[in-house]
Amino acid sequence: MAHPDAPHPLRAAAPSRGLAGRHTVPGDKSISHRALMFGALAVGTTEISGLLEGEDVLRTAAAMRALGAEVEQTGPGAWRVAGRGVGGLVEPSDVLDMGNSGTAARLLCGLLAGHPIFAVMTGDASLRKRPMRRVTEPLSATGASFWTREGGRLPLAVRGAAEALPLDYTLPVASAQVKSACLLAGLCARGTTRIIEPERTRDHTENMLRHFGATVRVEDLAPGRLVELEGQPELVAAPILVPGDPSSAAFLLVAALLVPRSRVTVENVGLNPLRTGLFTTLREMGARLTVENARVAGGEPVGDVTAEYGPLRAVEVPPGRAPSMIDEYPVLAVAAAAAEGETRMRGLSELRVKESDRLAATAALLAANGISARIEGDDLLVQGRSGAVPGGGLVATHMDHRLAMSALVMGLVARAPVAVDDAAFIETSFPGFAALVNLAAGGPVIGPA
Numbered sequence: 155m156a157h158p159d160a161p162h163p164l165r166a167a168a169p170s171r172g173l174a175g176r177h178t179v180p181g182d183k184s185i186s187h188r189a190l191m192f193g194a195l196a197v198g199t200t201e202i203s204g205l206l207e208g209e210d211v212l213r214t215a216a217a218m219r220a221l222g223a224e225v226e227q228t229g230p231g232a233w234r235v236a237g238r239g240v241g242g243l244v245e246p247s248d249v250l251d252m253g254n255s256g257t258a259a260r261l262l263c264g265l266l267a268g269h270p271i272f273a274v275m276t277g278d279a280s281l282r283k284r285p286m287r288r289v290t291e292p293l294s295a296t297g298a299s300f301w302t303r304e305g306g307r308l309p310l311a312v313r314g315a316a317e318a319l320p321l322d323y324t325l326p327v328a329s330a331q332v333k334s335a336c337l338l339a340g341l342c343a344r345g346t347t348r349i350i351e352p353e354r355t356r357d358h359t360e361n362m363l364r365h366f367g368a369t370v371r372v373e374d375l376a377p378g379r380l381v382e383l384e385g386q387p388e389l390v391a392a393p394i395l396v397p398g399d400p401s402s403a404a405f406l407l408v409a410a411l412l413v414p415r416s417r418v419t420v421e422n423v424g425l426n427p428l429r430t431g432l433f434t435t436l437r438e439m440g441a442r443l444t445v446e447n448a449r450v451a452g453g454e455p456v457g458d459v460t461a462e463y464g465p466l467r468a469v470e471v472p473p474g475r476a477p478s479m480i481d482e483y484p485v486l487a488v489a490a491a492a493a494e495g496e497t498r499m500r501g502l503s504e505l506r507v508k509e510s511d512r513l514a515a516t517a518a519l520l521a522a523n524g525i526s527a528r529i530e531g532d533d534l535l536v537q538g539r540s541g542a543v544p545g546g547g548l549v550a551t552h553m554d555h556r557l558a559m560s561a562l563v564m565g566l567v568a569r570a571p572v573a574v575d576d577a578a579f580i581e582t583s584f585p586g587f588a589a590l591v592n593l594a595a596g597g598p599v600i601g602p603a
């Protein structure tokens with residue numbers, strides 16, 4: 155696993171020619187976690203293809219095994235899960251270590267809340283700083299008991315409810331992880347679980363619930379959404395095709411938009427509209443970004459996305475767009491640095507509780523590379539340099555994969571190479587990232603620092 159004791163510094167420099175070719179990126183992280191969890195809760199054997207074999211998802215696979223499901227890899231990206239049925243998970247004999255993954259930890263809290271078992275969960279130094287009360291508090295209303303460290307942090311212990319009660323909960327923040335945790339607990343409850351989200355967030359959990367045979371009702375509110383789930387369904391194993399992760403494709407596509415003479419296609423990218431806020435924003439900036447071969451695969455919209463180099467101009471990104479591009483702000487900030495004018499990204503408070511404080515760390519990434527940026531309240535304002543990005547910085551990545559990849563993308567664009575102190579955490583979401591960029595660049599532009 156990525157180990158903080160063995161940092162892995164890397165450096166990126168501008169390629170001598172543009173980025174090119176048709177490529178694929180690893181499977182969607184959100185869908186991969188859910189595929190393993192639903193597989194473990196279903197009756198029968200779920201065959202998954204295209205699973206992300208990144209460290210975050212492997213943590214979920216290990217946790218599902220520890221809870222009694224049979225989980226095996228049958229080929230590259232091909233996995234088989236023999237489930238135990240809703241309510242059938244067994245007590246783990248050891249601590250569940252969720253590594254660097256907020257999604258794994260929070261969704262697992264929901265699963266455990268509905269099962270009458272005792273479990274202890276921890277994570278790495280980054281995950282142990284992240285807030286868990288946002289799930290433990292609503293989930294306590296099922297009848298489950300949680301004990302956490304000071305401030306609602308991991309490690310935590312949970313004793314799940316003997317007979318879980320259905321939740322009726324309005325989320326105070328837009329979070330697909332909190333929504334999903336509540337719905338997973340609702341699977342074990344008798345009656346209807348009702349969740350209201352203040353803004354629409356990624357709906358992979360709802361899609362997968364239906365795919366496995368649960369009854370889910372969704373009503374659009376202005377601006378949020380009501381989701382209702384009928385409890386104690388029999389989930390029936392169903393094949394899952396995981397699309398390429400749009401949050402990973404973002405790095406290659408943004409690089410192609412910014413490096414002169416580039417044209418890159420990423421095939422089979424997930425295009426769920428609740429994930430594509432970055433693409434909307436980049437088009438508003440004037441990006442040449444096109445989608446071909448749009449289709450539905452495995453219940454999710456997918457397509458082949460092509461990005462071509464061209465000048466970008468600054469825009470204002472409204473706060474309501476944040477849930478649909480929440481993980482893409484660091485790489486958008488790199489695009490903003492190369493654009494003409496001041497880009498204003500509004501309503502980014504949730505960035506403070508990711509793998510790092512991404513608001514502060516993104517501003518620091520920019521500053522280290524000669525870009526002037528400032529944080530005003532929950533907004534990030536970036537002064538673009540019309541293609542003339544100085545670079546030359548050493549970026550502190552704070553155990554955060556997205557900061558590491560964003561900084562390396564900046565190195566591809568900047569006048570002087572950009573180094574990162576530790577690229578090891580890229581393995582959580584995008585194994586093979588540097589090799590793929592080097593392939594697209596036709597040579598080793600990312601290498602040892």
Ligand SMILES: O=C(O)C1=C[C@@H](OP(=O)(O)O)[C@@H](O)[C@H](O)C1
Nearest residue numbers: 184257328329330331332480481
């Ligand atoms: O549900 C999910 O799979 C995710 C939801 C988002 O987190 P929040 O729910 O905290 O916004 C996102 O940042 C994370 O990478 C994955």
Ligand SMILES: C=C(OP(=O)(O)O)C(=O)O
Nearest residue numbers: 254255256257258481508
């Ligand atoms: C925030 C992220 O993931 P998680 O919350 O699962 O750690 C991410 O991948 O950018």
